[in-house]
Amino acid sequence: MATLLDGETLTTATLHELGEKQRGSVALDPTAKARVEASREIVDRIVSTDEVVYGINTGFGLFSNVTVSADKLCALQDNLIRSHSAGCGEPLTRERSRRLLALRINVLAKGHSGIRAEVLEQMIAAFNADCIPVVPSKGTVGASGDLAPLSHIALGLMGEGDMWDPQGGIAPAAEVLARANLTPIRLGAKEGLAMINGTQLIASLGAEAVERAGRAARLADYIAALSLEVLCGTNRAFDPLIHCVRPHSGQMESAARVRSVLMPTAPSELCMSHPKQVQDAYSLRCVPQVHGITQDTIEFVRRILNTELNSATDNPMVFTQEQGGGLIISGGNFHGEYPAKVLDFLAIAVTEIANIAERRIERLCNPSLSGLPAFLVADGGFNSGFMIAHCTAAALASENKVLCHPSSVDTISTSAAKEDHVSMGGFAARKALEVVQNVETVLAIELLAACQGLEFHRPLKTTKPLENLHALVRKHVRPWDGDRQMSPDIEAALRLVQSGEALRAVEQGLGA
Template sequence: MLLALRINVLAKGHSGISLETLHAIIEAFNASCLSFIPEKGTVGASGDLAPLSHLALGLVGEGKMWSPVTGWSNAKYVLEAHGLKPLSLKPKEGLALINGTQMITSLGAEAVERALAIARQADIIAALTLEVLKGTTKAFDSDVHAVRPHPGQMQVAWRFRSVLDSDVFSSEITEKYRPHQRVQDPYSLRCSPQVHGVVNDTIAFVKNIISTEMNSATDNPALDYLAIGVHELASISERRIERLCNPSLSELPAFLVNEGGLNSGFMIAHCTAASLVSENKVLCHPSSVDSLSTSAATEDHVSMGGWAARKALRVVEHVEQVLAIELLAACQALEFHRPLKTTPPLEEVHQLMRSVVRPWDCDRFMSPDIEAAHKLLREEKASTPLTNHTISG
């Protein structure tokens, strides 16, 4: 990604690089000849100078480089193995290669794309949790959200309506417990559109910044805002996991397993989710509030964008893992409602999960199951009901 974005910047013709050198870099990219680049060492001042210097180092035939043919080896050897020559830099070209923010932007682009994917799937997972906890759908009525018409909030409410009990899709679980529904559910259930919605709006805002940055000559994007926003998906998910596991709140077996005195069920899985959420709270401290003067006080106010990008990506991964645990827990909770069925879209989610993870009859090694659920979310499988079963209104 970093090399592709650097080529995109240089191709605009604002960086003082020859067409011959640019074509040579493109040939290296097409051959997947990739320089070794340490992830640390940039303050995001004039740009990602240290990482981009390592990028250029490989292209001039020095340092380490990787390709599918050679694996890791000496950069000159890797280039020669693909019939390529090391760059011979002309005036200004060294500066052109190392002055930019493409490490920040490439990590940021991945964080945004993964955040978009997990935000869509978080709505489906939360809807399934609401269903197995016998929640009411009244809080998602379109008229309710029209009086507070934040775009993300309205979109999330629509997603909930698309998969929960309605005139289009019926749920045997909702129908059975409708006479006993509470007037209102706890915040973690009924306020999901408000919380998830803000996350959606935040991601859209950051995506616009990253898209502009990717197609600019150079600048410094900060990703602290994305980390803070997307963290909320995990924070509210952990609260829903607690409700699923707590028999006094769920009216389900303790920790979602029979013979709770012998089996711990989802107790440790919830602890894992809580640990990830707690770690995110530290990672969400904005790196951009810190600045150290560098370059003999010429770059005396810097963005720390490299660290912001790396920790934003880590926060997104933690969010994915917490929601994977909630998905496992919600599907397990659904087992206790059988033979009743939920709506067709949510049944599809349950079947998808059961294709890779079997129900819990007793305790077992849970790590592989969490990894399998996380893989489904990374592949965006949990959002398929939104495309397979779409309703309007």
């Protein structure tokens, strides 16, 4: 069933899923279509009366005082798209461009942009046919909208530039549209500006980042619990009495999650086999306190982004009589400070998952801290085991410390000082995604190391949920009996982390 886009109810989770190749179609909600048609009537009225309104019959930015004659209004919009298609760098993946297009459709469906309903339906038809324009990843400063990336979306739908070919690779947009029996969009007054003014690159990349971060944060609790078991730690630090007297929601949620797998009904054989520690190192004992604030930040970021996904971020904006006006107003909703700031927050918060995980990997590999063979391998010296896997985790954790410098504290003046304060939100979103990728990889390494450490405790078993996790890993990665290339094992574990398969394995072991 198609996802109805109405400009009101899209979530980061739904948008993330729509990005997956050929995962679902979209349709325009009938109520939203009526709003779109009503807003277009106002634009048509202005065009017919020669009233001068920014973006309809004027130039753009510094040229806002230049009036354009009626016979050039369509060409004006074409020129806007072509000139603003000035992005650079590696293209966004097909999946990320799908999210960008779906989100722009949703924002236009709010009915404040003045676009024709038939143009919006053409955008929907292209999305559903998987005719997705190629979009360079760099070139937005995140104010006056993500102009360059969104212009490349519009350019492809006009039959110019390149598209991802449903048959594979990249091809000229005109050819891809023709094979899908789709007609290139022909822009009318204001429609080019309507398609490109907004924060949709920042928000669509942010939706992916926050959804992946949320999954990683949940799984991190379970992986930390497995490391605790392997290191013969105590579960006393997760007692609800401790967390109820510092009742941050994320902290209590993290502690409950760790408890759920350490003591689903009773302590494990492994837990019962060793003397109780008085207290553990911080990387084990303080998991709820560290993971908890990450979880709370993720929820905060998700809330802000869910608002942004359903916000009108155009300029100028059209208000019908029913919406309180019957007029067009210039404003600044295109400024990306909201999503830029929260994506900087997200990167800072989620990187702590990798920082503390790397410390647990060190404890697993260090025989003086773990009581296990050095670097988790027999015949050490002849074999190096997890020695360099730990270095890889350390390298990624350190990279994140640089990537977490907030881009949204920067600004630069553009457009002849007309646009003199910007958000740099596009970079904030790209950095957040890179940080999340690094965190997922560090967690994959910790998962491999904890599973390898568990081998040295056999035949003792841990709890059912954690045994489920170990069994899943062993389906894809055999125990480390001697040195071999480590990268394929890390990639296999990373796929389990990113796909949600590892998370499902644990939670299926918990039952109800």
